[in-house]
Every structure is written in C-alpha cells, then in structure tokens.
Amino acid sequence: SKPVKPRNFESIVRTGDHRIEHLIVIVGANGYTFLTYVPPVICVMINEKHVIRKESFMGIRNKKRETLRRLDSKTLDAKFLNEIRNGLNCSPFEAEAVLEVVKEVYFPFLDEQSVKAPPGKVTLIAVSADEPAGKPVADCEKQSVCLTIHRGPEDDKILQGQGAAGFRQARIIDLCQEALSQGALITREDLAYRVFFVSTRTITRDLNVLREVNPNVMIALRSTIHDIGPVLTHRTKIVHLALEGKTMTQICQIMKHSPQAVNNYLSTFARCVHLKHKDMQVGQIAFLLRRGKALVQKYLDIVTECESDKNMTYHLEELLRLGTCSKGGKKSIRGRQHD
Template identity: 30%
Template structure:
C-alpha cells in the first residue's frame, strides 16, 4: 500500500513536470542533439537562467503558476485599518512546479505549502508590499489557522522570519529565509546541505546564491545600486540586502574562503549576460 502511494506521488510529479518550460527545452535538446537527457537538463537549466528566459526575464509576462494579487503597501504602518491602507497589484508565483514537487516528494505536503508561503511572501516584499495570513489562506485555498501554524513552525524551526503583514514590526532586524540561505553559503555550507536543512528546493537555493554573486560582482563594475538592480533584474531591496551581507561578512575568514567562488560566478554572468545589458532595459 505504501509503495503504491509513493509510486502515485512520483508519477503525478513527473506528469506535472512535463508542463514546464524547462521540460519543453530539454525535449528539444534531446531530439536535436546527441546529448543524453541528463546533459540536456543541465543545459536547459543554465540556458533559461543565463539568457533570461521565462521567469528569469525582467520583462516577462505571467508565467505558468503565477497570478496577479492586490497586496497592502509595505509603507503602511502596523495597526492601520485595512480599509484605509494603500494596495498595489503585484505578481506572485503560487506554483513553481519543479521546486514545489521536489519539496513535496522529499519532505511532504506541509513542507510544500510552507515553501509556497515563504516564496510568495518574499516576492511580495520585494515588490514593496506585504501579504496577510488571510491573503495566503485565500490563495492556497486553506484555513487561516493552517497558514498561521505553517508560518510559526517554519520560523521556529529555521530561525528566520517570514515577511507578512503581521510580522511588519519585526522585518527590520529579522532575518528572512533567503538571507539565511545566503549566510549559510558564505559560512561554507554547500547548496545541497542548505536545501536539506531548510527543507527547500535545491533550485531555489542555487538561485539565491547566483543572484548574490551576480549582485556583488555587478556592483563592483557599475558602483550604482539602482543600475545593478536593473542589470541583474532584481528588486532594489534585494540588491541592498545582498550588499549589506557582503559588507557584514567581507572581513571574515569564511567570506575570504568563498571570495574566489563568488568572483568566478559573478564574472561568468557579467561576461556572458550582464555587461551587455543597458541600464533601463
């Protein structure tokens, strides 16, 4: 019985993965070259990231799994009645098939839902807004109590903050899960260990690390945080957070040991993509 359940879960996951843009690109590479499927998957993963395809494109329209949502501006003070708050239309990634299915198969349904909550809250905060627990319950079609418990358990287990409207007063000094992942990388942990310890997808952890390396190197080239944000295709808030982490750890032995890897990754993206972009594109 247990074996049948596991097989059904894995079969469902594989069928869902076939709908992704990356899977389509993998099939094209396999059919048009002599590459194995494993080699094609590696090529496809790097292609969509390096060349700004799909969700990596700064000008991308809604991707599969994304939605528009009206969220409260992060500038609104805590305790202000919702009826008097300013709302903005933002883009949220409710479903990210590869990431969500990886977490679901390894850690279960609750971890998958927590992964979705954390991702959407980070995306919302990057767009200078904050989601409420009611927002999240409505989007995920579950009870507010379930969302509240997921957020409480995640924050306690991983010692980091999920940026929601209810946590607004703690966001300044608090450490978000993305910051925690980058800190672990700087301190010497490998992406696989970070993903396992935080019950997160490896793809997402690698994206955090890549963005950090790109931002640090791009800033060294252009010396302008706004230009760096535009070139890398990320929010100004994320750029400032990554540069704060760089400054915080720059003089530590751990950072010096990672410095060559950070420079190598940042330089690769600068030479292949970032240096060719014009600020404002």
Template identity: 25%
Template sequence: MSEAPFRKEYEPQLQRNLRTRLVNRFREKYKFMGGEEITQFIIDDILTIIEEDYRPMQMMRKGQLLWDGILIKQKRKPGRALSMKETLTKPIVLTFITDEDIEKLKSGAKMRDIRKDISERITKEAFEQGTVLNLTDVSLITTSSRGSVSGYLKEREAEKHIQLPTRGRIHDLGPSVTHKADILRMRFNKYTLMEIKRRTQHSTESIDRYHRDFDRVALLESKLSIEEISFVTGMSQRLIEEYIHLKHEMLSQDEGLGG
C-alpha cells in the first residue's frame, strides 16, 4: 500500500510546533523576506537559546535557582568599556540553600556565617560552569548589600587562604593589582603552578600572563620611565607603578632572608 495516504494524514501533525509558529511570525508579523533556509537557520538559533534557558531547570533540585552567569571567555576583552548588553552570558544553576545550611541554622549558626557559605558556594559553582558572578549578583542572591558581600568574600578568603573567582578578579576589573600581586608573591615563594591555581582560581593562561607582564616591567624599569614603559607595553601607569613597588618589596624580602 502506498505511503501517500498516511503521509497526507499525519505529516501536518509534525508541523504543529513552536518552530512553525516562529516561522509564521517572522513571515507574517515582521514581513521577513529571507528564504526558507535562512529563516530555518535563524529559528534554529532562537530555539537553541530557549533550550539553553530551560534545560538547566529540568535538573534543578530543592534550594537551587537559575541565574545568568557572565561567560569567562568573551569575544572582546572584558573591561569597563564592555557594556552588559555586549557581554556574553549563559544560564547556570546555583545552590542558594542546602540541608547542611539549615542544619547549621538549627544548631545556632549566625546568618552572617551562612551568607559567607552561600557567597563562597555560588561563586565557585558559577566558575565551574564557565562563568563568573559580580558583587551585585551575589548581593541580589543573598539579599545583602554589595558592601556586606565584599566583606563576606574577604573574610572567607582570609579564613581559608584562598581567592574566590569573582568577576572583578577573573576579568581584571578591580582598581588595583591585589590578586596579581598575590600570584606573583606565590611564585616568588616557590609555590607550584597547581598550588597557585588552586588557591587563586586563576587559569594557567592568566597566571603566565601576570608573570610575563611583571618580568617585562622589571626588565624595563632601569632603562625607561614609567610613561615610556606604559607606551611600550600597553599597560596602565598605575599597574606599572604597582609592579615596580612589588619588585622592590620582593627584593627587600630576599635580602632580609640573606638571598
């Protein structure tokens, strides 16, 4: 028996879906003039984005939430010139509260300590999913002020001797070179690359870049002015000044140890 009758009867059922509705919307409401292939390509791209938003929800557990994390790898260099509209993000799942948190509260733990746990946990979870959170993200999730969140993160870092992977640190958005200095001090004190990565949550590429930049400044300091070093290297004068200060700090430490 020919397949034609069955196809005629059942084929329309395959067209009753979101893809068809979007194709019709493009053609009828937006008067899209692109051909069938281009239209389908655009629709496939839109459906992929929708799937990325909904897929994590199927795997969420009690106490978790869906958030838009800022991708670590951007097409343009991250910085203040890159607006949030131009910044690439992706949906991630964060664990806001756990049974362990509730057990701690039941035992009389202070809410400040729980918020420190949450702040540490979600910054790490975001990083593990290829994204970072900024202080505003963490403040919204923990219903705390940015100042309080900054305090939570600093206290936790001091308690555990670690650096948490916030956006300011990973994308070098902070006003100072603090995290770079910490990495370079670790190198000076002969920490292994794996230990530096574990403590700072930085990639090998970032650590190598800090080392190269520091070495360039250290080499040029005796030959060029700060303005000239800035011109040659493309680094800010402030950053160069901090690298030079760090160099002399390390030299003094080495001399104090009899090196």
C-alpha cells in the first residue's frame, strides 16, 4: 500500500545516529504502524495537546556498523572523551568542545616532539584486562599498548617460506600475550583492523588453525579470558589440570588466568558433578547453573574420564570435599596452592 501521512498527528522519529532510512507509515485497522530498517527507533505520535502513543521498535541488526562503532570507541579521541565525561561529569557536546580546543592548542607542538614507535612495532588502544564481559566496549577503560609485529630477519624467513598466513599464525599468540603483559586484552577485530589489516574471517581461520595444531596453547584474546563466545577449550583444560593435581598457582601460570576465573570454572564443574549425582539431565543442569548445554556436556564427559583414572578420581573427590561448590562458588581452594 502507498505510504500515507497522518493528517492530525505529527510523527517524530529518533534513531541512534539521527538518520531515517526506509520509513513507511501505513494506515491499519488499529491506527498507524511504522515499518523501519534502522537501529532502535522511538516513534512518538502527538496531537496539538498531548502525547497519544509512544512505542519503541527494533530494526534489523547491522553487524558491520556495530563493528565500526566498537573500533571507533578504541581510539585516543574516544578515550579522552570518556575520561572527560566521567571525570568532569559534562555532556558529550561539552566533551567534544574540550577535545577540539586541546587539538587546536597542543597538536601543532605534539607532532614535532612526539616519540616515534621503534621499527616493527605498533601502538594501539585496547580494552583493559580488568574490564568484565558484558560491559559495552565504549564504556570500558582503555589501555595503550605497544606490540611487536615484525621481529626482523626471523619474520622475513617466515614470510618468505610460509606466506602471509603463516606469518600471522606465527605472531598471533605472542601479540596477545604481549598485550596482556601490558594490562590489556585484544580482540579479533583489533588483530584484523589494527595489526594485520585483513578481515575478521581471516583471523578466525588463523585462530582455528592454531587451536588445531596446538590445542594446549592458550591464546590470550579477550573472548577467551572473559568467556565471550563459544570456545570451551580453555575451560575444560583448566578442569583437566586441576584433576591432574596441579595447584591453583600452577594453573594460573599455565593458562594465564586469574585465580578468580580459575576458581569459577572449578566451582561450576563441581556443581555439575553434584547435580549429575542427583540423576539430573544435561538440560536440567544447564538451566539450574545458567550455563550452556555444550559446556555442561563437556564437564560430564570429564567425569566419565575420571571413572577410568584413579588419579583423576582422587583429585575429583578432593575437589568436591574442599567445597568449591559452596554457596555462590566463592570459596577458593587456597589449601592446594602451596601443596
């Protein structure tokens, strides 16, 4: 049907980036309906005196735009604006004005006096390692890190013999660890758009190759450290190390995880075991623990392994006895740290 503009109402549409795309107003039996393909839209219908109806609509998710916004939030400008807004409690408009003044006054002199990065290195902005999962990247604290991309003749030989893919796969693990040692965690997007200048799909393929070739090697990406995404390898590896008799300190050193994160994995595993002993199914355990079915199934497979290994059985019993499944999963296994 042909779009019809209401006669007695004014339609106000506000989007996240202040643009309107493909807005259609159709007259239906129950009034006017807005069809849109933009980000979250707020539609307000008012007459001359008061608001008649206010509704929110969700558009189709634009993943490319979300990626660009995340990358834009990891720049020096974004870091400065965030510090100004939080520190001075000013509006985004005021923060932008301050930024422009700083650029106008200081930048002509900073370009001449700035210290250049050494050959083979690149400086970028990454999310702080202390920021938890679930927090928007734009609101996270950022860290400046200096990463060594090219190490000299050694990397020249790799590029010559294995090509660009071999070079990326040889450097990814070290780059992630180098960022972590400086207090930040990088992502696939950082590697793709800031380091190697390839697509995220290419980085994903490289990561899959690395995990197949070296399944026991920890790749310190933000998604891995903070359990973002479907990768389960590091969680089951931590449980295996605990059942082999490794101490908390040893596990943290091997897996590059904090004691709190390791304790959380072991606590979840212990609770899975207790619920399994109560003859609960995978779906029930996943629902009660608010974990994915795939993770629960992996943990239960480990329990099956323990049945045929006396050493793993012993450490499993010790793990349960020491109370890692206590209320809230907060009780640690300090008693094993210095055994």
